[in-house]
Amino acid sequence: MAPRPLEGELTSSWLYRVAAANLVELEELLSGLLDLHPEMHSNTNICLDYGIAPAWSRALAIWCRLAESRIHTNRSKMACRYTDVQNGRWRS
Numbered sequence: 001m002a003p004r005p006l007e008g009e010l011t012s013s014w015l016y017r018v019a020a021a022n023l024v025e026l027e028e029l030l031s032g033l034l035d036l037h038p039e040m041h042s043n044t045n046i047c048l049d050y051g052i053a054p055a056w057s058r059a060l061a062i063w064c065r066l067a068e069s070r071i072h073t074n075r076s077k078m079a080c081r082y083t084d085v086q087n088g089r090w091r092s
Contacts (some may be wrong), residue, residue, distance in 0.1 A: 011060075015048065
């Protein structure tokens with residue numbers, strides 16, 4: 001089950017809603033995504049709310065069965081949640 005992103009919603013907020021709809025923690029959701037798309041592993045932190053990498057938006061779109069154009073990215077770094085892709089941990 002994948003709720004659709006709301007207009008103007010941060011990607012991290014949308015992913016929290018997707019995780020909740022599937023009764024898993026966000027970390028479990030990201031772990032599953034990385035298991036399906038190992039090419040997305042990185043040695044650096046990834047910000048899903050600002051300038052999301054094309055590989056991430058493609059993988060999220062495929063995984064949640066929606067058009068890649070529906071994956072919103074914010075142009076401001078003001079409210080950014082980062083993920084440590086190697087360890088699947090979030091930090092603000």
